[in-house]
Amino acid sequence: MAELIWLEKYSVGVEALDQQHQTIIGLINELNAEDRTGHTPDAVNRILDQLAGYVTSHFRTEEDYMERFDYEDIEAHLEEHVQYIETIARLTEEQIEDRDNVHGELIAFLNHWWTDHILEADQKYTKTFNIHGLH
Numbered sequence: 001m002a003e004l005i006w007l008e009k010y011s012v013g014v015e016a017l018d019q020q021h022q023t024i025i026g027l028i029n030e031l032n033a034e035d036r037t038g039h040t041p042d043a044v045n046r047i048l049d050q051l052a053g054y055v056t057s058h059f060r061t062e063e064d065y066m067e068r069f070d071y072e073d074i075e076a077h078l079e080e081h082v083q084y085i086e087t088i089a090r091l092t093e094e095q096i097e098d099r100d101n102v103h104g105e106l107i108a109f110l111n112h113w114w115t116d117h118i119l120e121a122d123q124k125y126t127k128t129f130n131i132h133g134l135h
């Protein structure tokens with residue numbers, strides 16, 4: 001995969017969350033680089049572990065704000081987070097059986113999911129978060 005570049009159009013209007021998204025994109029780019037250079041499974045797994053830990057706390061941050069601000073689209077948003085976690089779990093499990101094929105699928109999923117999710121689901125909460133003083 002080509003390198004992902006964080007652009008202003010990905011901003012959700014909250015600096016701390018933009019920074020978290022940039023960190024996530026940075027980790028995905030580490031995976032993209034591994035992918036281009038003929039990845040070693042150990043390096044890929046180390047980055048995937050790091051990403052999983054980081055994403056767990058990132059989702060928790062967003063979800064805490066949504067609850068606190070009584071965000072109207074919380075149900076749909078939580079569902080997207082759940083779907084993400086389930087897809088990663090499935091692809092990681094399949095990787096144990098057929099690691100080379102699944103790595104590619106996993107990396108492609110990550111690249112697409114994050115840009116789509118930020119541009120659609122995440123940017124919907126900007127107005128609510130901003131109204132509550134979060135910038």
Ligand SMILES: [Fe+2]
Pocket residue numbers: 062077117121122
């Ligand atoms: Fe989100």
